[in-house]
Amino acid sequence: MEHVQEDALNMHFDGELAPAEAASVERHLASCGECNKRLVSMQRLREMITMSAEQVASQVDFDAMFGRVEQGTKTAVGPGLIERLTLWVTESLQHNPMRVWAPAGGLALAAAAAVAFVLSSAGSGVEGEEEMARRGVIAEEREIKREKMMLAENQPPKSEGADSEESNASEVVQVDFGSNTGTVFEIALADGASTPVVWINED
């Protein structure tokens, strides 16, 4: 005798078989002890799980739980944008997809426009790059000037003449280095050469 397949027996047990198939299984069960035993085993398992769940639930104080739920609803903040959007999209996709796709199309266009703007900014990123380069140059210049200042500090103590040399300084220029301000001027050295001196305000 060919026994009922496992899938068919499960579906029959769950009431998910079509009437004709269910009738066929019933006919087999009427004369097959082995398949009946399998069915009884399923029934006992269901009873065990159900009784266990009911027993545990009977020990819970649901009145007290409702009090905590109410308290929670008073203190809970409203759902965030993401939560609300997720709920809306989930329900709408199941029941009225056009409600999602139409605004989604609009959003896609807006996103494309935003990307185009960013790319054009990046292309005109020339401006950004120039700005970065400018900052880099300033930083480099600042470093060079600092080195020069250090060199100047390492120079032997100035003589009187040196003082007078300083007095020969060229015009003084106030410079904005970005995050600092400073002064650039040029001094004439004894050998007729000149060197720029940069003073950066540390504030």
Add this chain to the structure above:
Amino acid sequence: MAPDADVELVARARAGDRAAFRTLFDRYNRRAFGVAFGVVKNQQDAADVVQEAFIKVHRHLDGFQGNSSFYTWLYRIVMNLSIDHLRRKKKVTEFDETVRKDDALADGATLPQSAHENPSRTMARKELTDQLHAALAELPEYHRAVIVLREVEGLSYEEMAKILKVPKGTIMSRLFHARRKMQERLVGYLDGDLKVTE
């Protein structure tokens, strides 16, 4: 008088009717608890999950459009929270299944017993409950979710597919596998060879 339909209660609760929300809570709290307990396997954890689920339901009443049934919506929230809870717990603690099983038993999670049941029967019942929880604990969470929704809630394959967001075929496969594993694990208790006697 016929009981109020869920959709009507939801509308009233949304408008601030506390009694309507309470009716929804009373109608589904035990079933929601049964589902949560089947997954998290601990009474206190299951109670926390159900409590959090109803708070979420209340918060989202405005967004609930009533296209799916209220209990499908509720069970989906309960199931997601239960699975989240399990994962969070696994990450935070090193509780092994034995400890959790002990927790459940300490909570008195045994099969029903009469007030004057004799000690040997109580012991046998406890052993049976113990075995049931151990068998459930050995199932992967996605198998446990399906068997609980089916055996405790009596949901159809279609309803479970909606709640768990998987194809109906997947539900069937998981359910049949879960049953087979449980039957193999509990063979002595299910085939009548090992009866609980007075």
